[in-house]
Amino acid sequence: MSDIISLAPKKTAKDFVSDQEVKWCPGCGDYSILSQVQKVFPDFDVKKENYVFISGIGCSSRFTYYMDTYGFHSIHGRAAAVASGVKATNPELDVWLISGDGDSISIGGNHFIHLMRRNFNIKYLMFNNEIYGLTKGQYSPLSQKGIVAKSTPYGSVDEPFNPLELALGAKSTFVARSLDRDPKHQQMIFKRAHEHKGTAFVEIYQNCPVFNDEVFSPYTEKDSKREECLFIEHGMPMVFGNNNDKGLKLDGLKPVIVNIDSTNSINDLWIHDERDKTKANLLAGLFDNVSLIPHNPRPFGVFYVEDRPTYEDDLTAQIAAVTAKKGKTSLDKILSGEKTWIIA
Amino acid sequence: MSDIISLAPKKTAKDFVSDQEVKWCPGCGDYSILSQVQKVFPDFDVKKENYVFISGIGCSSRFTYYMDTYGFHSIHGRAAAVASGVKATNPELDVWLISGDGDSISIGGNHFIHLMRRNFNIKYLMFNNEIYGLTKGQYSPLSQKGIVAKSTPYGSVDEPFNPLELALGAKSTFVARSLDRDPKHQQMIFKRAHEHKGTAFVEIYQNCPVFNDEVFSPYTEKDSKREECLFIEHGMPMVFGNNNDKGLKLDGLKPVIVNIDSTNSINDLWIHDERDKTKANLLAGLFDNVSLIPHNPRPFGVFYVEDRPTYEDDLTAQIAAVTAKKGKTSLDKILSGEKTWIIA
Amino acid sequence: MNTLDLKSGKVTDVREAENIVVRFSGDSGDGMQLTGTQFTDTSAFLGQDISTFPEFPAEIRAPIGTVAGVSGFQVNFGSKEIFTPGDMYDVLVAMNSAALKTDIHKLKKGGILIVNLAGFDKKNLKLAHYPEGINPLEDGSTDDFIVYKIDVTRHVKDALATSGLGNKEMERSKNMFVLGLLFWMFDKSMDYTIGFISDKFKKVPDIMNANITALKSGWNFGDNTEVFKTRFKVDVAKLSPGVYRQITGNHATAIGLICAAEKAGIQLFLGSYPITPASDILHELSKYRGNGVKTFQAEDEIAAICSAIGASYAGALGVTTTSGPGLSLKGEAMGLAVITEIPLVIVDVQRGGPSTGLPTKTEQSDLLQAIYGRHGEAPMPVIAAATPADCFEAVYEAARIAIEHMTPVIFLSDGYVANGSEPWRFPNAANLTPINCTFITESNNPDGKFLPYKRDDRGVRPRTKPGTPGLEHRIGGLEKQDETGNVSYDSVNHEKMTHLRANKVDRVADFIPLAKVDTGKEKAKICILGWGSTYGAIKTATLELIAEGHDVAHVHLRWVNPFPRNLGELLKGFDKVLIPEMNMGQLCSLIRAKYLIPAESYSKVQGLPFAVDELKSKIVETLNSK
Amino acid sequence: MNTLDLKSGKVTDVREAENIVVRFSGDSGDGMQLTGTQFTDTSAFLGQDISTFPEFPAEIRAPIGTVAGVSGFQVNFGSKEIFTPGDMYDVLVAMNSAALKTDIHKLKKGGILIVNLAGFDKKNLKLAHYPEGINPLEDGSTDDFIVYKIDVTRHVKDALATSGLGNKEMERSKNMFVLGLLFWMFDKSMDYTIGFISDKFKKVPDIMNANITALKSGWNFGDNTEVFKTRFKVDVAKLSPGVYRQITGNHATAIGLICAAEKAGIQLFLGSYPITPASDILHELSKYRGNGVKTFQAEDEIAAICSAIGASYAGALGVTTTSGPGLSLKGEAMGLAVITEIPLVIVDVQRGGPSTGLPTKTEQSDLLQAIYGRHGEAPMPVIAAATPADCFEAVYEAARIAIEHMTPVIFLSDGYVANGSEPWRFPNAANLTPINCTFITESNNPDGKFLPYKRDDRGVRPRTKPGTPGLEHRIGGLEKQDETGNVSYDSVNHEKMTHLRANKVDRVADFIPLAKVDTGKEKAKICILGWGSTYGAIKTATLELIAEGHDVAHVHLRWVNPFPRNLGELLKGFDKVLIPEMNMGQLCSLIRAKYLIPAESYSKVQGLPFAVDELKSKIVETLNSK
């Protein structure tokens, strides 16, 4: 939460709608994400002028134009670097980074991992459609192996990343996953991300009806959703299934699916602890292809939260400490240096 | 191990010494690594001319010049990309990648993670001295937070990566750690790496006496080594300590240090399973600062091994499958395409 | 002339024309690209010369009905040689109000305007931002044209009433109705398109039949109703005899690379990162797994070029394809290829810049970057394609020089030639220029160690392949000692190597054709010097001006670095030199610097090719200026 | 002249000299850089003008005793104005055989050679690759010089016999002995260096005392022994009166940036990735946390420039520093800064290229890349520093133009000025040119929405700071509509914006000084046009030639883009224009292209600055050629 308390009348979602025509394809999952962001913003104690959206290039990155806030639509893969400079310069700004799967983890992979370790207080929304939308349908490093796409007509031979594992491996302090088709869940996650002081990485499954339609449908469609999704919540047991009749248990280091019945009570289930990195890694590892029999459900929610000083706070503190100790050097002193001589 | 069986008389370490003067500083840890590589090479069933060394830029990357093999000293951070092209083109070559911590995970971070997921059969030796040697002493993304270095005179505010966690998060199929001052251990690890079919990532703690002297001394000096190092071996219990009197036990998901005595027998210890990714992550997470009391020992050895098809094998197989199905199209057919017409 | 119609027996006004420009314009979802392509292919098949210009929005699918969402396809076909898609249209098909708004200003006076009435209802007019109450079809603004208002939607629905398809599906055939109508109007056979539809939808017979029905009812609509007064007759072209195909620039680039690698007897490796308008080369090449072509979709442009460098090092023809922003990222690695003297083809399909700029528009603004865009003295040859089919030959040449001269070569294409298409009298594989790729297998130094930087008389170093016994050696980005290739910080050696590298590139001029006048005569009053995709427009303008009695000549540069040996001399023979470029005068500054002649720049930076007419006026104006 | 020695009372030959060039040369571990710096600082302190040239190997510490490991420090000091570190040395100190081998060829005939005998034993001779049995001190090859062979090692050990230090530690003071000797020879006070040693080793008194003892025994050695026949007397220089300091180019760059930001009233943010020879700017700036300077060591050069762009966007002066390979990587992001019209200073400390090239050597070969090295039409101003101290003013100007004209600006330095040093009459902070940085706080559009791309009469758009209520707006890399800054794919708008951006940069010429003759007169027979670090050598050559009766003039270009308005006119006044550059003629091609004058290039690509003598011969040769 920002330290700045707004005195102005409460804003509404509409206050965050810019005058630019939204140009995504009909049915694109991006619409829902835009709308949820616009809906939760009035709830934050942040002055409108302090929001800054920074994006890379991709369909998703056009997001910036649609928010009536400050916005910078930068270049492909570099939003994290631009945002780092913004936040380092002015920590009071509430910086949101919007990026696609390609933008984030293909060309932007280096800045992505370095942002995670540095932990600037930036909210990172990655729209994952497992495809390059804007360039019309090439596979991305998050596309499933074997995908037939424009640049790989015989099926890709690329093993995809597991983006949450990657973020955790890069020392992310906040890792979450949500879905375009679940507005309430998104809103909850955006609020949690905003509360977190540090880089909050949120992966959002986003359907691209044009180039990769329905890759996430098991998780978004009514008839499969409750069997395939595991909605995790801190301190709560891991329950899923059409009738909330299934659960995950930990057998040593292995998650096992159990039926909740007379032998397995809800009390035996794995209780989600979002502060436990090992468990967060285990959860992130639940990444089975739905065609496997049997297979684990896919978790959604906040996987992991860690308190670690932000980069900008440490930097500010260092500046304060050095200034306190040595004071500010005057320009004239800087110009003259330690040793001078006079020519008469 | 390469498929190619050499018929020539067995080579010796000397056969791999090039005619170029070695130009590292006196006492640099790089010397030992060079020498261990030259020592193990004759044991591999690979023709000398099939070895290719590819490096980026840094003190470590000069390695290439000192091996009497094919070598390509490329540009800063890009060795992984160059090596991928080499291996994709000619899978028979035995490709070794040499890189520093900055080269690999600062500027080269993106190629690093993508190489891990693609799993080309490449041996990756990362010389970690937690500093930029060649550019004379700036901190690297692996330097400890607070380090005073040329570019951060008041102590760095950068949280470092844990390189093994990063590699695991990026889907590495082979992750190991060794030390410059332990020749035998290095040789063993290089052999293991070479046996692995896939990208084998080996981090080597390497002392830079000029710019970051003794950062790893707790792990290399006689008087502390056995207390601070945990040498892990597949199927073996995790024992360490001056008298082999300490061990690691798993308490649920938490590693705990125990004294091996009447209450804790060696049989209760955590047995290393290099095929278990969760445990590999736990081991990689043993990354305590030695100044902490108490603190975990630092593991050395092979953390994780996974069998996954290599990129080049999948690519070759796809080419074979498509060729088998569709045959090779003649140039004339390619030139004419499907539809032509005649002008008389 | 009034004449008996060929098929129906009705009397219609049949106009004969040498060439006709048709523009299909509609919403991105209306299938205009497909319609245009079918119309083009049919014309080509019938033996007419053609040139096309597809234009589409940067958004995948901008909101339906808006100006931002308009997608256009322009084709110029005729019985004479065609070099451009035409400045103004004879016929404009506008599927909705936004399309009309976008394109009407380029319809010739007296030209034919065909509109789909359903696209002009209140909603569509509003989406196109026409002021409330204004309908361009009714306010007199289209009076200069012959307007046909057709309720395409209704006709299609009528025709498909019994098809069992839903409303939406029926509507999708709108474009086929229009296409059928155009076929009737230009008396073109529907066979080609019927074949295409049958093939494309063979698994969904409902859709196949619907499309064919729509196509035929379009034809019949023209044939049966009395609405249309005019048909056109365009003769087949007097093209050189031979076997032809239709090809786009990107497609020609892809197969040019395949041919070059196969002719050289080496693997083709493409390291690429998708980017508009270059991605189609990656898409096309990825289809050729059966030929062993290795395409590698890298994580970014830097990895793409570096993987290609690695591939070339390992013995392949390494290629990387990109557009402006990607080229900017490749600069450092290009320097590595220069100093390691490794063959590499860098394809840059230029688009509107700077920065992300205008991704789907064309421009020639990367020329100076191609020549100078990396640190240090890092020269490399640069070649540019003149037309879609010329992409084949130009990229083939690029590969030949790269392989035979051990150097990276930049091949410049642009959005206009990349997406445009033309008929191509493709060569026989056997007749392609041989490419000599020799890997050295034994030391070139009788006295001992292999000398990887010992040059032949062309200044070219030997090519090795890792895996060759006895030739183990190291290369890299640090300055290298002459001959041995070992690292050297010696001052004089550095200067020597800098000159050796520069000379090697300069001497490529000995292996390329001399410059010559393409159209017109030597020592004319004015020379129009062009490079790249302005070729067609300049040639057409020159031809027309000569026909009109002006003393104009056209010189086209294929290699922009090095220049042909005789270029200076040739240019000095003209009174004036005018250089039209889709940039701010980049070639012009190179020519002025090298030859000290007062060449003038004619710059257009609109993301659009030159129109022949604007070129002509500018040329005449320059001729008349003192 | 023979004269009574000032202090000792002995009669020695005291030579008066206007200036003297001393070269300290030894192994990387011998402390030559420190020795040279102390000698330089002392000379400067005594009021002499100086110019220095440190040269060191690319390896951190190449094997001891080898030629690869030689580290040199050259200083030219004198009573006249000094503009270069000198071509040839009057005095060469060679600490070992490799040093002699590397540097002897530049010792003047009759010059003084001081050698450390211990560095000429069998082992050292072999390490320097002298043939078996050959010792350059004994084979007559040094007969042209006055040679002093001193067993420095032994003398030092003798002097420190009672110090209680070990052998190795004693040996470390060798360089101080030599320094003391040189101080004696040039009659310079040891006070400055004693102060320095006392300060540096205040925590280790043993070492402090050892160094001071060694220094003094060097002096005494000169004073007491009869070995030395010659001492020198160099007067203080007639420099303009004022307070001086000693400064290197990189240091001057760092503080220039601090001053610019503070004068503009904004934060200074440096996003940088280490690279030789630019890293010292990062090191220096990172010391100023107390002044709120934010340095950010990025993961790579792309992140470095992008973070700087973000910082400027957020209200800071964003700066990024690098050398050639890094500049190549920044091209794409530079285009983003161009189209978003954000202030940004890009510092490129040029080094030998291409690729990794010669990292520790100097070159001017990034000029054309600075001007053209990015895709699309992406112009930006480029300024270059002439001397170490001039880095301050040039980078300050770069920042001023960046901030006041809302544009990225490239500041070119090079390894030679970056590491070289000179006395600097530094300015008062109060007298620095003001820099006007205004952030707009209210809409500039009376009729409504804020117009982020509405320009003032200099063609400059307003600067905003996120956090300002009511001015929320979006910018980015897609082409933008004039005034509103909204995305626009309109053709005519694109051309307009391209011209607006170009004009804005061109109009910077209205805010920079006109070109003028630096030395010599207008309309001389020949103009030597230079830019960047060739300044001193060209000026010296010009002065000497004029003194020798030649009609030569020197024009120096500080802004290489845009050119000063009168440059063409000025240059056309000369019969000939010769452009010496440490590249293959890059400025030359710009001048020829722009003004169509037959400027000739004089190219040197040896990773080394021009020698005055070679310049003079070339100038005379050009004067005499027809």
Ligand SMILES: Cc1ncc(C[n+]2csc(CCOP(=O)(O)OP(=O)(O)O)c2C)c(N)n1
């Ligand atoms: C340097 C550079 N390389 C490539 C491109 C082309 N490009 C634009 S967006 C994109 C990928 C888009 O995919 P993603 O990030 O997943 O976003 P989406 O469109 O799917 O939302 C690519 C390759 C570019 N604009 N710039």
Ligand SMILES: Cc1ncc(C[n+]2csc(CCOP(=O)(O)OP(=O)(O)O)c2C)c(N)n1
């Ligand atoms: C593009 C580019 N940026 C920066 C550099 C400068 N540089 C060379 S090596 C290096 C880092 C070296 O550190 P590391 O990779 O850890 O290797 P080490 O020298 O410690 O072995 C840097 C920053 C360069 N050569 N190229």
Ligand code: SF4
């Ligand atoms: S292409 Fe896909 S991701 Fe892009 S706007 Fe269309 S539906 Fe959305």
Ligand code: SF4
């Ligand atoms: S600087 Fe450090 S890493 Fe580099 S060669 Fe010297 S000791 Fe080794």
Ligand SMILES: [Mg+2]
């Ligand atoms: Mg995507």
Ligand SMILES: [Mg+2]
């Ligand atoms: Mg290192």
